[in-house]
Amino acid sequence: MTPIEAAYLRSRSLWASIFIHWIFDPDYDTYDLAHFEPVVLQVFDRQAYSEKVLQQSVMHGLP
Numbered sequence: 001m002t003p004i005e006a007a008y009l010r011s012r013s014l015w016a017s018i019f020i021h022w023i024f025d026p027d028y029d030t031y032d033l034a035h036f037e038p039v040v041l042q043v044f045d046r047q048a049y050s051e052k053v054l055q056q057s058v059m060h061g062l063p
Contacts, residue, residue, distance in 0.1 A: 001009075022028040
């Protein structure tokens with residue numbers, strides 16, 4: 001294994017230990033899907049390619 005490959009594997013292992021350890025924890029407290037429904041509907045209810053939404057050099061987030 002090259003030093004670059006070893007560094008890559010160490011960085012992936014660190015990332016996994018910080019960000020995805022909870023995926024395998026059945027007792028981890030999460031929201032149910034109904035919690036996200038209003039935001040999902042808001043995104044998909046917008047008209048595709050609407051000039052109100054897509055403007056050059058302007059970024060909009062969800063309210």
